[in-house]
């Protein structure tokens with residue numbers, strides 16, 4: 001046992017040895033990698049999927065899969081009740097379930113925008129509201145919300161996706177301060193591009209077709225985002241970071257993860273470069289300058 005682990009209070013020691021972890025969106029990509037990794041490390045992992053198959057997904061090493069649609073409050077409540085009935089506690093929640101819509105802001109209908117926010121923002125809020133009474137009663141818990149580098153920088157032709165992740169950022173900053181007195185820790189993970197099912201699942205705004213005034217530029221930007229994601233990092237990096245956060249007594253407000261240059265460009269470079277130059281470089285990286 002190293003020095004940091006030796007100093008952990010009782011709740012953290014419990015977490016290290018028998019922690020119950022809920023991961024939303026664990027049928028694919030980042031959530032699946034996190035669920036498999038923590039399960040292999042001895043955590044009691046419950047991953048969610050809207051499809052809720054009877055058996056764990058092919059290739060998974062046996063974490064429990066429960067049904068949850070984060071856009072339904074009843075579904076969220078039922079899944080959390082089910083885990084609580086089995087385990088009597090929930091130590092860690094990874095709010096990971098999410099998807100993306102691409103298209104110009106003008107081409108995105110209010111209905112499409114609502115759907116994006118309903119999953120990526122209200123989904124996080126629903127799960128937090130259902131898990132917090134349990135964590136407050138325990139006097140301990142950890143909530144990790146998956147944002148994106150697109151939650152720090154508005155990405156061209158991903159306006160509603162970025163808006164949903166900016167909203168998660170704001171919510172998480174506040175939640176962190178509010179629940180600290182109850183022993184609940186809250187933080188953000190901000191991934192860059194990762195190779196997952198996200199690219200194939202991405203929806204396009206219905207009006208972002210060949211008739212759109214933005215069609216040519218959207219096509220260019222979409223091809224670049226898809227290429228970058230296909231060449232993105234291995235989701236295992238997020239799983240390792242999550243494990244590190246779980247063992248951190250007082251997590252930072254946010255953690256970036258992904259390719260070095262993506263972290264640098266949305267961090268230090270953004271701070272030191274003049275705003276217009278940063279914007280120009282961002283547009284250039286999407287073939288839009």
Ligand SMILES: NC(=O)c1ccc[n+]([C@@H]2O[C@H](COP(=O)([O-])OP(=O)(O)OC[C@H]3O[C@@H](n4cnc5c(N)ncnc54)[C@H](OP(=O)(O)O)[C@@H]3O)[C@@H](O)[C@H]2O)c1
Nearest residue numbers: 025027028029030049050069070097098193194196197198
């Ligand atoms: N991949 C990247 O480059 C990247 C970069 C930054 C941030 N992120 C974020 O990382 C998170 C995970 O994405 P991923 O890349 O791993 O994508 P993915 O491979 O497509 O996985 C998305 C997961 O979310 C679940 N999900 C989607 N909508 C849901 C809903 N309404 N209710 C419950 N579960 C839902 C899916 O489960 P079912 O379909 O089985 O229900 C699936 O397990 C997302 O929040 C995404 O925004 C990804």
